[in-house]
Each structure stands twice: as structure tokens, then as C-alpha cells.
Amino acid sequence: MIKKISLIALTLSLTTSCVSKKIYTELEDKYANLKREHRALSDENDELLKSKNTLQNDLDKLQAAYDEAVKERDQLQNDLAASKANLDNLKASYEALEKNSSAAIAENSKKNRELLAQLEAKEQALAAENARLENLKKELESRSKRVAELESVIASKDAAMTKLKDAISKALTNFEGKGLTVEQRDGKVYVSMENKLLFQSGSWSVGSEGRQAVNQLGSVLAENPDIAILIEGHTDNVPYKGNAQLSGNWDLSTKRATAIVNILRDNKDINPENLTAAGRGEYAPVASNDTPEGRAKNRRIEVILTPKLDEISKLLNEI
Incomplete structure (x- = not known):
């Protein structure tokens, strides 16, 4: 599914004509499916914690x-x-x-x-x-x-996720202070990269330094095949007025997330089934959009790494 979305995105970027409503609708539907899958994973994690509390x-x-x-x-x-x-x-x-x-x-x-x-x-x-x-x-x-x-x-x-966080932090040491942060919370690892490290304003083409950071991140992820990888694109609340092929910030955030997925897919040791691209537009800010500094923090890519819960699910079924 991600491969199809990537091919569509590439076709859109190579043509100067407007996207047909049918193709755009299909993209929206596929994004909605990806979003539901992500929510299902989150619900499953919450259900497992609830089961533990019940026990x-x-x-x-x-x-x-x-x-x-x-x-x-x-x-x-x-x-x-x-x-x-x-x-x-x-x-x-x-x-x-x-x-x-x-x-x-x-x-x-x-x-x-x-x-x-x-x-x-x-x-x-x-x-x-x-x-x-x-x-x-x-x-x-x-x-x-x-x-x-x-x-x-x-x-x-949790220990495996802590080890993964440490490995990612070590791999991305060269990008500290350049809008990149790595943190662990709620059993997941969050890698946040501000757009200044990855994209030019209004663009979804990844620059050389950003591509290097994503490739180094991919080298760590390739060694962890049991991790689900969600790439979320985020923008500030300033309306997008760039390429006429894009409908706005949400579309831009989706294309940026897909661009990161495409770079990770170049690493043959990463299972494409583990990758999910999602655009969240301006609707999940981490700072106020009232200041330039806050808007810069909100323009970002978040890579959310989640452990697969098959083993825990099996144990709960046996109980």
C-alpha cells in the first residue's frame, strides 16, 4: 500500500497537470485506512495495559x-x-x-x-x-x-525500546542541536526532526543533510525488525500557498511523511510492512504557533517506533 502511495506521489510531482479528483480521493481513503490501522495499534496497546490491570x-x-x-x-x-x-x-x-x-x-x-x-x-x-x-x-x-x-x-x-532509543541517539549524535530530538515515553520511542533539517520551505524534497540523518536512522531500524515504524508529517498553522497541486498543509505534511518513508525503503533490510506514512497537518502542535520559534518546532517529522505486541497478546490469550 505504501509503495502505491509513493508511486502516486512521484507521478504527481512529475506532472504539471492538476490531480484528478478520483486519484485524490483514493489517496485520502488510503490515508484514512493507515490512520485507522495506527489507531487500532494504539487501542490494542491500551487494551493490553487494561488487561494487565484487570489481572x-x-x-x-x-x-x-x-x-x-x-x-x-x-x-x-x-x-x-x-x-x-x-x-x-x-x-x-x-x-x-x-x-x-x-x-x-x-x-x-x-x-x-x-x-x-x-x-x-x-x-x-x-x-x-x-x-x-x-x-x-x-x-x-x-x-x-x-x-x-x-x-x-x-x-x-521496555528494555528493548530503551536500548533502541540509546542506539538511535548514538547514531544521530552529529545532528544534535539541529532540530533533532530522541525521547522515550509510554513504551514508545519518538524521533522528532524539525523541517529545517529536512526540507526547504514549502517543499517535500529532502535535503542532503536530512537524507543523511534519515539514512543513519534507517541503519538502526534495519537491525530491529520487530518494531512498527510510523512517520508523521506536521506543519504550523500558516496556510500553505505553494505548489498548486497541493490542497494545503495536510497534503504537504502527508507528502513530507511519504518522502521519509521512501528514503527508509531504500534500505533493503527494513521490511516495508513495518512502515506507515501519515500527515497530521497543523493539528498536533508541540508549541504555540504565535511565535516564529513555536512555528518552527511545529514544522517537523515525527518517527514513532512501537514494539510489536504479538507475544503479549499470546500470553493474554493463554490466561
């Missing part, structure tokens, strides 16, 4: 049930000890009364039988509670193991 809540409930069962068992054990003490007292009384009164002996015998029946019932209840407690303990251990596995996978993904 943690279940684990907490099991822990509470386990603690309550321990409390009930301890109470039963105390009751059993008290019953045994009462039995010992009654036996002593029985022995004392045996010499004096057959009636008293008969009464004590009745009480002994009742006490023994109560004692047997408490022992049975204690055995049943111990069995329930053991089942709760096994379930708690099983849930704890699955949560630990999930946390381990998530931690591994």
Missing part, C-alpha cells in the same frame, strides 16, 4: 480471599482447642461424679456425646476449610505466575 485486580482479590480463609482457619483451630479443653474438663468431672451419682454420670455421658459430636463437626469443617484454602493458594500461585510472566514480557519490551 492485578483479580490477584489482589485472591490474596484478600486467601487472607480471609487463613483467618477463618485460625478461628476454627482456636474453637477446636477450646472444645478439647472443655472435653478434658468434662472427663475430669465425669471421673469425680462417677463415685457419687449414677444420674450425674448419665448426664455427663450425654454431654460428652454431644461434645464429641460437636468436636467431630468442627474437625470436618476445619478439613473442608483447609482444602478450600489449598485450592485458593494454588489458584493464587498460578495467577501470580501469569502476572509475573506478563510483567516480565512488558519489562523486556
Whole structure:
């Protein structure tokens, strides 16, 4: 799909005639599909975090049930000890009364039988509670193991993204202070390149220095085949009045994102299926558009790197 969009963009840039409405509509539809795929990935990531929270809540409930069962068992054990003490007292009384009164002996015998029946019932209840407690303990251990596995996978993904961020920062050291930043947040790595590093004003043709930066970024991405790569184009809010073939800032941001994708596709070690180009126009600013400095920050390309979540999804399905 990205290859088709790239071919269309190349055709548009080589012809002087206006883009037909049919082709433009197709481009819009393809962009909308890409945007939905990106949103689906974000929703899937949110759902996985929600599932983790749900498992943690279940684990907490099991822990509470386990603690309550321990409390009930301890109470039963105390009751059993008290019953045994009462039995010992009654036996002593029985022995004392045996010499004096057959009636008293008969009464004590009745009480002994009742006490023994109560004692047997408490022992049975204690055995049943111990069995329930053991089942709760096994379930708690099983849930704890699955949560630990999930946390381990998530931690591994975070560590891999941290390693990727460090590798990108090292590869792009020469471009520090030239409108390039690399940061990690929410489990993703964001590489932001201001347009002054990549494009001339109103153009979507990448300059030599910008191409060098993108190629160096691509050399790192080629070594990480399990990373989804979203390239977003952004503009300021100044209306675009350049090439008549473009409808405005949104179209310009899309072409700039596609230009970066085309450079990354030149690296044969990068899987094109991992690449997505999207234009966001002026609608996701990072600074105020009221100053030249703010507008310069808003004119940028953002490369958003997201780990693939197949392993976590499989673990959640097994749970």
C-alpha cells in the first residue's frame, strides 16, 4: 500500500497537470485506512495495559480471599482447642461424679456425646476449610505466575525500546542541536526532526543533510525488525500557498511523511510492512504557533517506533 502511495506521489510531482479528483480521493481513503490501522495499534496497546490491570485486580482479590480463609482457619483451630479443653474438663468431672451419682454420670455421658459430636463437626469443617484454602493458594500461585510472566514480557519490551532509543541517539549524535530530538515515553520511542533539517520551505524534497540523518536512522531500524515504524508529517498553522497541486498543509505534511518513508525503503533490510506514512497537518502542535520559534518546532517529522505486541497478546490469550 505504501509503495502505491509513493508511486502516486512521484507521478504527481512529475506532472504539471492538476490531480484528478478520483486519484485524490483514493489517496485520502488510503490515508484514512493507515490512520485507522495506527489507531487500532494504539487501542490494542491500551487494551493490553487494561488487561494487565484487570489481572492485578483479580490477584489482589485472591490474596484478600486467601487472607480471609487463613483467618477463618485460625478461628476454627482456636474453637477446636477450646472444645478439647472443655472435653478434658468434662472427663475430669465425669471421673469425680462417677463415685457419687449414677444420674450425674448419665448426664455427663450425654454431654460428652454431644461434645464429641460437636468436636467431630468442627474437625470436618476445619478439613473442608483447609482444602478450600489449598485450592485458593494454588489458584493464587498460578495467577501470580501469569502476572509475573506478563510483567516480565512488558519489562523486556521496555528494555528493548530503551536500548533502541540509546542506539538511535548514538547514531544521530552529529545532528544534535539541529532540530533533532530522541525521547522515550509510554513504551514508545519518538524521533522528532524539525523541517529545517529536512526540507526547504514549502517543499517535500529532502535535503542532503536530512537524507543523511534519515539514512543513519534507517541503519538502526534495519537491525530491529520487530518494531512498527510510523512517520508523521506536521506543519504550523500558516496556510500553505505553494505548489498548486497541493490542497494545503495536510497534503504537504502527508507528502513530507511519504518522502521519509521512501528514503527508509531504500534500505533493503527494513521490511516495508513495518512502515506507515501519515500527515497530521497543523493539528498536533508541540508549541504555540504565535511565535516564529513555536512555528518552527511545529514544522517537523515525527518517527514513532512501537514494539510489536504479538507475544503479549499470546500470553493474554493463554490466561
